[in-house]
Amino acid sequence: xxxxxxxxxxxxxxxxxxxxxxxxxxxxxxxxxxxxxxxxxxxxxxxxxxxxxxxxxxxxxxxxxxxxxxxxxxxxxxxxxxxxxxxxxxxxxxxxxxxxxxxxxxxxxxxxxxxxxxxxxxxxxxxxxxxxxxxxxxxxxxxxxxxxxxxxxxxxxxxxxxxxxxxxxxxxxxxxxxxxxxxxxxxxxxxxxxxxxxxxxxxxxxxxxxxxxxxxxxxxxxxxxxxxxxxxxxxxxxxxxxxxxxxxxxxxxxxxxxxxxxxxxxxxxxxxxxxxxxxxxxxxxxxxxxxxxxxxxxxxxxxxxxxxx
Amino acid sequence: xxxxxxxxxxxxxxxxxxxxxxxxxxxxxxxxxxxxxxxxxxxxxxxxxxxxxxxxxxxxxxxxxxxxxxxxxxxxxxxxxxxxxxxxxxxxxxxxxxxxxxxxxxxxxxxxxxxxxxxxxxxxxxxxxxxxxxxxxxxxxxxxxxxxxxxxxxxxxxxxxxxxxxxxxxxxxxxxxxxxxxxxxxxxxxxxxxxxxxxxxxxxxxxxxxxxxxxxxxxxxxxxxxxxxxxxxxxxxxxxxxxx
Amino acid sequence: xxxxxxxxxxxxxxxxxxxxxxxxxxxxxxxxxxxxxxxxxxxxxxxxxxxxxxxxxxxxxxxxxxxxxxxxxxxxxxxxxxxxxxxxxxxxxxxxxxxxxxxxxxxxxxxxxxxxxxxxxxxxxxxxxxxxxxxxxxxxxxxxxxxxxxxxxxxxxxxxxxxxxxxxxxxxxxxxxxxxxxxxxxxxxxxxxxxxxxxxxxxxxxxxxxxxxxxxxxxxxxxxxxxxxxxxxxxxxxxxxxxxxxxxxxxxxxxxxxxxxxxxxxxxxxxxxxxxxxxxxxxxxxxxxxxxxxxxxxxxxxxxxxx
Numbered sequence: 001x002x003x004x005x006x007x008x009x010x011x012x013x014x015x016x017x018x019x020x021x022x023x024x025x026x027x028x029x030x031x032x033x034x035x036x037x038x039x040x041x042x043x044x045x046x047x048x049x050x051x052x053x054x055x056x057x058x059x060x061x062x063x064x065x066x067x068x069x070x071x072x073x074x075x076x077x078x079x080x081x082x083x084x085x086x087x088x089x090x091x092x093x094x095x096x097x098x099x100x101x102x103x104x105x106x107x108x109x110x111x112x113x114x115x116x117x118x119x120x121x122x123x124x125x126x127x128x129x130x131x132x133x134x135x136x137x138x139x140x141x142x143x144x145x146x147x148x149x150x151x152x153x154x155x156x157x158x159x160x161x162x163x164x165x166x167x168x169x170x171x172x173x174x175x176x177x178x179x180x181x182x183x184x185x186x187x188x189x190x191x192x193x194x195x196x197x198x199x200x201x202x203x204x205x206x207x208x209x210x211x212x213x214x215x216x217x218x219x220x221x222x223x224x225x226x227x228x229x230x231x232x233x234x235x236x237x238x239x240x241x242x243x244x245x246x247x248x249x250x251x252x253x254x255x256x257x258x259x260x261x262x263x264x265x266x267x268x269x270x271x272x273x274x275x276x277x278x279x280x281x282x283x284x285x286x287x288x289x290x291x292x293x294x295x296x297x298x299x300x301x302x303x304x305x306x307x308x309x
Numbered sequence: 310x311x312x313x314x315x316x317x318x319x320x321x322x323x324x325x326x327x328x329x330x331x332x333x334x335x336x337x338x339x340x341x342x343x344x345x346x347x348x349x350x351x352x353x354x355x356x357x358x359x360x361x362x363x364x365x366x367x368x369x370x371x372x373x374x375x376x377x378x379x380x381x382x383x384x385x386x387x388x389x390x391x392x393x394x395x396x397x398x399x400x401x402x403x404x405x406x407x408x409x410x411x412x413x414x415x416x417x418x419x420x421x422x423x424x425x426x427x428x429x430x431x432x433x434x435x436x437x438x439x440x441x442x443x444x445x446x447x448x449x450x451x452x453x454x455x456x457x458x459x460x461x462x463x464x465x466x467x468x469x470x471x472x473x474x475x476x477x478x479x480x481x482x483x484x485x486x487x488x489x490x491x492x493x494x495x496x497x498x499x500x501x502x503x504x505x506x507x508x509x510x511x512x513x514x515x516x517x518x519x520x521x522x523x524x525x526x527x528x529x530x531x532x533x534x535x536x537x538x539x540x541x542x543x544x545x546x547x548x549x550x551x552x553x
Numbered sequence: 554x555x556x557x558x559x560x561x562x563x564x565x566x567x568x569x570x571x572x573x574x575x576x577x578x579x580x581x582x583x584x585x586x587x588x589x590x591x592x593x594x595x596x597x598x599x600x601x602x603x604x605x606x607x608x609x610x611x612x613x614x615x616x617x618x619x620x621x622x623x624x625x626x627x628x629x630x631x632x633x634x635x636x637x638x639x640x641x642x643x644x645x646x647x648x649x650x651x652x653x654x655x656x657x658x659x660x661x662x663x664x665x666x667x668x669x670x671x672x673x674x675x676x677x678x679x680x681x682x683x684x685x686x687x688x689x690x691x692x693x694x695x696x697x698x699x700x701x702x703x704x705x706x707x708x709x710x711x712x713x714x715x716x717x718x719x720x721x722x723x724x725x726x727x728x729x730x731x732x733x734x735x736x737x738x739x740x741x742x743x744x745x746x747x748x749x750x751x752x753x754x755x756x757x758x759x760x761x762x763x764x765x766x767x768x769x770x771x772x773x774x775x776x777x778x779x780x781x782x783x784x785x786x787x788x789x790x791x792x793x794x795x796x797x798x799x800x801x802x803x804x805x806x807x808x809x810x811x812x813x814x815x816x817x818x819x820x821x822x823x824x825x826x827x828x829x830x831x832x833x834x835x836x837x838x839x840x841x842x843x844x845x846x847x848x849x850x851x852x853x854x855x856x857x858x859x860x
Contacts, residue, residue, distance in 0.1 A: 057647045108847065111584060111646055123836070126837065127837060181411055184408060188408050198379060200384045202380040243651075286659030293651045
């Protein structure tokens, strides 16, 4: 426990100190990069809830990033720039869609579940492409960033700290959820479904609830991401994006609090590094990912300490 | 307490459960025996709710539970232990039992409080572990327990749900002689306080523990009665001896 | 919306269905027998398309191009099976999804490196250009008609192999009970390799057939793969019959939906509303269909495994 707290404290301090340092040495690009990593880490944390702790291989999680981002974009399109409204709509819309998709998908399991979640996300992607008003395939530019009042998202440093705070709050909330009674049932059902049913737990309501919570949190990440990129395209919901988030969860170490954050940093920093070498960086990343799955199962967090139990 | 009427289960052309009528009285320990392939586990699975019967009814405490799912039956007080150990390997022994306690403590849609240290869950869990003889091993990961200890954990989890009826599917499976004796002695302490349906191969255990015995052969119940009557029953002897 | 038009679109739907079937048959067998989720199946489709285009251009002969393209795809498939898939048979589905996802990234970039990111122009052979006369009086592209014929021939061939040969018996047995087949002493490794090879060849065939009609570009495999998943979910895992029925249903529903939903809606609601709702709804049609099938039969219409 102690070592974990120390590890987190160091990480948080580094992240807090980063902006002034990076600006001082004249590297504002990295401010942007770290901010992007933290926002996607929120998405990874949400996926970890259902994948790492719940054992649900949901391949369509990027859908909620898209929903959150489009919530911001569409509301802005109609002249509504209130950031709190944006966040509310992003979260509620994502939760509702997750409820709809989850209600149908969670009745299946195994391979069917994977294919179905992927299919539904693709459906949303096609929906995004076909609605020409909002840019269709090309996407839409944000007219204005969300207006939050207490902070100005147009200031890169302020936005950075917003992302940092939201990420840390998400980490904490998820930590409480997975160790609560609800979380224990979710983890038990992943560990041994037959035993859980024999003892009196019906898996379906718990899994569906977790699915909705994860969708809602990811929608929040989407709203932030839309503001970050300033440009909203259906590509945010692509399955490459879903795969990326899954890898963040796996690489970091499933079923651990630090895992998704670690994974996000490692994967995205790696992508950034590789893309500076060649435009065909995925030809290197692809095999690296394959190798990591074949040989490197437990993820990075597993190196540092034992998994939560 | 438990009434089974004309239970039927077919797997294609195989009639695994062939019109079984059974009655289990409250407080009794009712053993089910039979040669291999008699359909004992199929029968238990239908009682517990893991298999849907093709015909017949199951009435538990006066209520028809034939269409209820396994979790619902468990919540009504029907607890089951598995023949092939089915526990939570990555959780400690006490955490395993605490989950069983939690299943019966109203709903689990609580998202904030730390349930790992909740005394309302841990205290009863530790008590059950003590009863079963695993008190000293409470904080050991279930995967690290010996086979015999895991079988004890199976029974502990069933007990922790404060059941009205215990379905024990070969609790001594794979146990050595000493461990079996300990388990039998423990099960004996449950007699009278719980209603138990016990599926077992261990004839010694069956005759020591059972108030009544039912014999299953090829999916049919060929005899029910007190141990001595069963021992003397010529059909039963034919079924067992004929198997050799 | 004349009958001739509807019939023509139905034929298009059948053509799409046939191509989906070629992909789905291989994938459902791999899923059913080897219990492996192979996302890179779409990559084999893409490889088939690219290799055939390249071979056709280089040799000038369409048939030679096809032969080289198919052989090349088969070889690539074998390499993937030996290097990556073999290690995945014992792993859980999550690992398989992730590893084959990595393969997708690799193949997409590799193809982009060699042939660029822009779509390639692929033409069919000159002897398949032109049209045929339909009984409705309208003309239908010869090439698309040829695809339908080829697809149906493959379906018949597969039916023959699966129901009348020893290999087919092993395949059906493996789809229903994999462990039993292994226990019976069958050379599982060899069976897996053969099944995977079948699947790769079928994917490559679908890819080369697709070339002249759809865009030959990096990522083309993933577009069709999702529709293939829908087919398999609807048809049931491990079942070729399910794959055929599912593919035809999906192909026809999707094509007719895209063609006629907007005008149909236009008769019910205002034109501008239909203009945006039409395409949107049409693109969602097959997924809604999938959800509907799942609501009533979660294992699909013709699941190979016993209920």
